[in-house]
Amino acid sequence: MEVNQQARCRELAKSSSFYNTVYSEIEEVGWDHLVRAGGDLSFLIFRVLDKKGRVHVMEIQLDKAYPRVPPMVSADVPYIFNLKWSMNSRLKNLVQQFEKHLEKLQGFWSTLDEIDRSLQIVDSKQASRAIPSRQIHVGLTICYSGNDCFIILFIDINDPRSLPECRFMGLGNTVNALRKTWKRNVDKWERDKTFLENLECLLNTQLPRLADEETNNHLDECGICYAQYLPIGDELGPQTGSATDYTCENSSCSKAFHSMCLVDWLRSITTTRQSFNVLFGNCPYCSEPIAVKINATKN
Template sequence: MSETGTMLYQCPLLLPQNKEKTIYDGFITALGRDFRLRVFLPSDFQLQNARLQCSVHLKNVLHGYHQIVKQRLQHSCDLGSFMLELKTILEAALKNKRELNAPPPPQYYSCLVKDIENLGWDKLVFVDTELSTIRLKVEDSAGREHLITLHLKANSSLINIRKQFLAALESMKEFWDVMDEIDEKTWVLEPEKPTRNATTRRIAVGNNVSINIDVDPRHPKMLPECYFLGAEHVVIPLRSKLNNNIHLWEPESNLLQNLKNVLEIDFPARASTEKSDFSMDCGICYAYRLDTTVPDQVCDDPRCGQPFHQVCLYEWLRGLPSSRQSFNVIFGECPYCSKPITLKMSMKKT
C-alpha cells in the first residue's frame, strides 16, 4: 500500500492541502472521538523536521506524552506509520484519563454513608450530588466550632481525614485561647469581626490611644510585635515602659496579663465601657472608617486629642501655606486647636 493509501486508511479525515502534500489538515480519530490536527512536512519529507499543530483538546489529552510523540515522529519512516503510532498513543492517553475520572466503586458510597452516620448527620453542612465534596462542622477540645470542606476520592476515609483535621486544630488551641481571652476581656477596635486566622488585634488603651499586637501562632505566649497609636505624650511613656519592663515578661504565663504587667496598665473592661468611647470619628472627614483605615493620627495637645485619618491629615496639612515637609515628615497646625502637629507618613507608628 502506498503512503497515500496508508494515510487514507489510518486517518481518512486528515487530507493534504497542497499538491506537494507537505501540509495535512483535518482530524485524527481515537476511541470514537475526533481531534483537530495539522501536519507541516519539510520539502524533503524528513519527519524529524516535521511540525504538528494540535487543537486545544488534543493538547490536553496528550499532556505528559509530548516527549513520546516527539520520539515517534523522529523514528517513523513515513507519515502513515507515524499516524498509526500517534493513534496508539492517543488511545492510551484517553484510556488513562477515563480511569482517572471513573466513578468510585459502589462500596465507596456505602462506606461514606456509614462514616457520616458514625460522625452524626447533624455535623453535615453540605454535600454535592456526586458525594465527592462534603462540608462538615467540627468542634475542637475547647468547644469552638469549625467548618471543614473535603474533596473526597475513592480511597478517602472520612473518619481518618476528620482525625487529621482535629489534630491540626489541637495544635492551634493555645493560640486561639490567647486570642479569645483578648476578644472577651478587652475592647478590640480592629478587626471588627476577627476570623480564626487573624493574628493581629488593635486593643483600646484609653481615649484615642490603642496598642496593635501581632501574635505568633506558633508561640502565642511570647512577646508579640507591638506598636502604639495615639498622641505622643501618651504613646511615649507606654513605649518606654515596654522597653524598660521587657524583663518582666514570663513566656509561660498569660499573654494579656503579661501585657498589663509590662505596660503597667489595666485595659478598659468591656463591662464598664462602650466601644464608641474609644473610636472617635476623624476630625476632617467626620467618618470613622475610610476604606480600610481608621483615625490613627492624634493631636498631641492633651486638651485637644482629636484623631484624624493619616491621609486626611496629610491632605489638610499639604494645603496649608505654613506647613513644611522634611522627607516623609510634615510639620503643621492641628485643624482643631491650631497647636503644632507632626505627621509621619508610614504604615506603622511605633
C-alpha cells in the first residue's frame, strides 16, 4: 500500500512526457477520485459516484503511446460504453463519458438494489452491479419435499421494470409446480408494483426475506488493500490477521476498511486533520467525512 501516492506520481512526472501527461490529467480529474495507480502509471483505478450516491470503480489501462492509443476501460457495469476518443481527449473526458453511462443504468441498479435489500440472494458476495441476474431462495414453505428450490432472475438492463426471464432450479414436483404457477400468472406483472410484489403475485406465495443476521455478519473486503484480513506478521503487532473493523457511515457507501489501512491512507492526504489521537478526513470512496482513532492501529 502506497504511503503517498501523489508524491510518487509527481516524481514519475519528471522522468518522461508520458508520466507528465498522465500526472497532469490525474490532477484534472482530482486526486480524491484516484484509488490506486500502478508503479509506472500504466494502470489507474478511479472511483466515481452516481446520482444515487453509489460508488463505482473504473480501471484504466494506458499504453505508453497514450494518448495516441486510446485507453482500455473496465468497470463494475453490465456493459462498457463505446469510448469516444481522439488525440485531444484526456482522462477527464473518459470520466465524463463514464458518468453519463452510469446515468443510463440508474433504473437497472435501483431494481437490483430492491432485490438485494429484500430477498435472500444465493452467494450474495458474488452479486455485483455488473451482473444482470440474481439467484434467490424460494423457501422451505414451498419446498416441503426437503429439496432446495431457487429462482434465477435475468433483469432486462434497458427495461428493468419489465417481466424478467426466469429459470427454476431444483428437484421433484415442487419446481414443476412453481413453473406452472409462474406461467399461469405471467399476465399479472405490473410495472407500477414493486419487484417483490410482482414476484410473489406470480408465484402465489411469500418469498423469504433477507435475514438481519445475514446483513450484520457479512464480511467485506477492505476498500484500500482489497483483502478481508490483514496479513499475519510481527510488524503489524496486535492488528495482525485482523478483519475489516471500520465502515463508512454514509448509507449509500458503507464501504468497509481496516482501521490501519485507513489511517495510512488519511496520513497520505494533505487535507487530513488530527486532533489528539483521532484523524479527520474523507472516505476514499464517497468523500463523506470520517474519523479514525490512531490508537486502534500500530504506531
